[in-house]
Amino acid sequence: MSKFNLNNSYKAVVIGGSAGSFQGVVKILSQLPKGFPLPIIMCLHRLKHVRNGFVEALSIKSVVQVTEPYDKENIKKGGVYLAPANYHMSVELGNYFALSTEEMINNSRPAIDITLGTTAYVYRDKLIGILLSGANRDGALGMKHIHEKGGLTIVQEPTECMIDTMPKAALAVTKIDHVMKVDQIVEFLKELDKQYR
Amino acid sequence: MQDIDIADLKRISELIFQKYNYDFRNYAMSSFKRRVLRIMELKKLTVESLIKKLNDTPIFINEFLDELTVNVTEMFRDPSFWRIMREEIIPAIQLNHKQFKIWHAGCSSGEEVLSMCIMLKEMGILHDVTLIATDLDVNILEKAKSATYPVKNMELNEKNYIRFQGTASSLKDYYKEDSGYAVFDKNLFMNVSFRKHDLVLGDVFNKFDLVLCRNVMIYFNQNLQNEVLKKFHESLFKYGYLAIGSKESLIWCDYANRFIVVNNEEKIYKKIKD
Numbered sequence: 001m002s003k004f005n006l007n008n009s010y011k012a013v014v015i016g017g018s019a020g021s022f023q024g025v026v027k028i029l030s031q032l033p034k035g036f037p038l039p040i041i042m043c044l045h046r047l048k049h050v051r052n053g054f055v056e057a058l059s060i061k062s063v064v065q066v067t068e069p070y071d072k073e074n075i076k077k078g079g080v081y082l083a084p085a086n087y088h089m090s091v092e093l094g095n096y097f098a099l100s101t102e103e104m105i106n107n108s109r110p111a112i113d114i115t116l117g118t119t120a121y122v123y124r125d126k127l128i129g130i131l132l133s134g135a136n137r138d139g140a141l142g143m144k145h146i147h148e149k150g151g152l153t154i155v156q157e158p159t160e161c162m163i164d165t166m167p168k169a170a171l172a173v174t175k176i177d178h179v180m181k182v183d184q185i186v187e188f189l190k191e192l193d194k195q196y197r
Numbered sequence: 198m199q200d201i202d203i204a205d206l207k208r209i210s211e212l213i214f215q216k217y218n219y220d221f222r223n224y225a226m227s228s229f230k231r232r233v234l235r236i237m238e239l240k241k242l243t244v245e246s247l248i249k250k251l252n253d254t255p256i257f258i259n260e261f262l263d264e265l266t267v268n269v270t271e272m273f274r275d276p277s278f279w280r281i282m283r284e285e286i287i288p289a290i291q292l293n294h295k296q297f298k299i300w301h302a303g304c305s306s307g308e309e310v311l312s313m314c315i316m317l318k319e320m321g322i323l324h325d326v327t328l329i330a331t332d333l334d335v336n337i338l339e340k341a342k343s344a345t346y347p348v349k350n351m352e353l354n355e356k357n358y359i360r361f362q363g364t365a366s367s368l369k370d371y372y373k374e375d376s377g378y379a380v381f382d383k384n385l386f387m388n389v390s391f392r393k394h395d396l397v398l399g400d401v402f403n404k405f406d407l408v409l410c411r412n413v414m415i416y417f418n419q420n421l422q423n424e425v426l427k428k429f430h431e432s433l434f435k436y437g438y439l440a441i442g443s444k445e446s447l448i449w450c451d452y453a454n455r456f457i458v459v460n461n462e463e464k465i466y467k468k469i470k471d
C-alpha cells in the first residue's frame with residue numbers, strides 16, 4: 001500500500017496552470033520517471049498570438065518531448081501534450097484530441113475548464129487532475145467536473161503559489177483530495193508510476 | 198449549467214437533418230455539445246423545449262445555426278501564413294495563371310477574405326483574381342458582406358497586420374470609423390461573391406487555384422474531414438493549393454497522398470494527382 005493510497009487504474013493525468021505555474025510544470029516534467037505510463041495532458045494559459053517557443057521552453061528539461069497535438073490526434077500512453085496557442089483543447093470519446101476556436105472562457109483560449117471538463121467526461125474516475133498557480137478562476141469548474149466523475153483532484157499548496165487565486169477558487173467550489181507542494185506532486189507521480197511496474 | 202447526453206445530442210442532429218437538411222451528425226462531439234448547451238443557456242431552454250422549438254418554429258433554424266457554428270475569426274490570423282501566401286504561394290500560382298480563382302470555404306464574418314483582398318491589392322493584382330467566399334450560416338454571410346467590424350476588434354487585427362508587414366502603415370488606410378465600427382472600403386470586395394454553401398451536403402461547384410478552409414474542419418469528425426477533403430480535391434485544378442488551419446492535419450485522410458505538403462508549418466498543400 002503506498003502512502004497516497006494509489007492503484008494502477010488511472011488512465012490519464014491532466015494539468016492546468018496559469019501565471020506562476022511555469023516553474024512548477026518544468027519541475028514536474030523534469031523529474032517525471034522515465035517511461036511514465038500515462039498521458040499527461042496540459043492546458044496552460046499562454047500568449048494568444050505566439051505560436052512558437054513555449055513548447056520548446058517546456059521541453060528543454062522535460063524527460064519526454066512535449067507536443068502540441070494536431071486536431072484529431074490520438075492520445076498515446078506516456079505522451080506529454082500541451083494545448084496550442086489560441087485554440088481550446090478537448091478530449092473526445094475514443095481517446096483523441098479535438099481543437100476549437102470558440103469564444104474565450106474566463107478570458108482565456110485555451111481555457112483550462114474545457115480541457116479539464118472534457119478529460120473528466122472521457123476518463124471519469126480514471127483521471128487525476130492537478131491545478132497549479134494562477135491569477136484567474138479558470139480551472140475551478142473543471143476540477144469540480146473531475147471530482148464529480150470520481151477522479152482524483154490535486155491543487156498546488158496556495159502558500160507556495162506565486163498567485164494563489166486559481167487553486168483557491170478550486171478549493172472553494174469542490175472537494176480537493178490533496179493540497180500539495182510541487183515537490184510532493186513529483187513524489188506522488190513517482191508513487192503512481194510504481195503502481196504500473 | 199445543464200448537461201446533455203449523447204442520445205439527446207443525436208436526437209437534435211437527426212431532427213435538424215430530417216427537417217432542415219443540415220447535417221451535423223458527423224461533427225466533433227465535444228464542441229457540438231458545448232454549442233448546444235450554450236444555445237440552451239442563451240435561450241433559457243431545456244433539451245425538450247429546444248427540440249420542441251426546432252420542431253414547431255421553422256424560422257428559428259437560422260438563428261440556431263448562427264449560434265451553433267463557431268464564427269470566431271480575425272484578420273491576418275497567423276501573420277506568418279499570410280507572408281508565405283504573399284511571397285511564395287500567390288507568385289507560384291501566377292506563374293501559370295495570371296488570372297486565377299480563390300475559394301474561401303467557411304469564410305465566417307469575412308475577415309479572412311478581407312485580408313486576402315488587402316494583400317492582393319497591395320500586390321497590385323486584385324483585379325486579376327476572382328474570389329468566392331462561402332459559409333453555411335446566412336446571418337454571418339450578411340456580416341461578411343458589410344465588411345464592418347466593431348472597432349474594439351481592430352486592435353488585434355492591426356497587430357496581426359503589422360506582423361504581416363503589409364505595405365500600408367496601418368489598416369486604417371482601408372477603413373473609416375463610424376459610431377464604434379470600422380467600415381472597410383467596399384471596393385476591396387469588387388471581385389468577391391459571397392454565397393451560401395454547405396460543405397457537407399453541398400456539391401462541388403467550380404474549380405479553383407487556391408482553396409482556403411482554415412479552422413472549419415476542426416469541427417468535423419475524421420470521417421467527415423475525409424469526405425470534405427475529397428470535395429476540395431475535386432474543386433482544385435491540378436497543382437492547385439489547399440490551405441488548412443495551422444493545427445489541422447490531412448495525414449489520416451484517404452486522399453492525403455494526392456497532395457504534397459508545400460509548407461508544413463503553415464499547413465499549405467498542393468494537389469499533385471487527379
Ligand SMILES: C[S@@+](CC[C@H](N)C(=O)[O-])C[C@H]1O[C@@H](n2cnc3c(N)ncnc32)[C@H](O)[C@@H]1O
Pocket residue numbers: 101266267268269270271274302303304305306309331332333334337394395396397398410411412413416442
Ligand atoms: C471558426 S470559422 C473560420 C473562419 C476563418 N476561416 C478563420 O480561420 O478564421 C468556421 C466557419 O465554418 C462555418 N461552417 C461550419 N460548418 C460548415 C459547413 N458544413 N459548410 C460551410 N461552412 C461551415 C461556420 O459557419 C463558421 O463561420
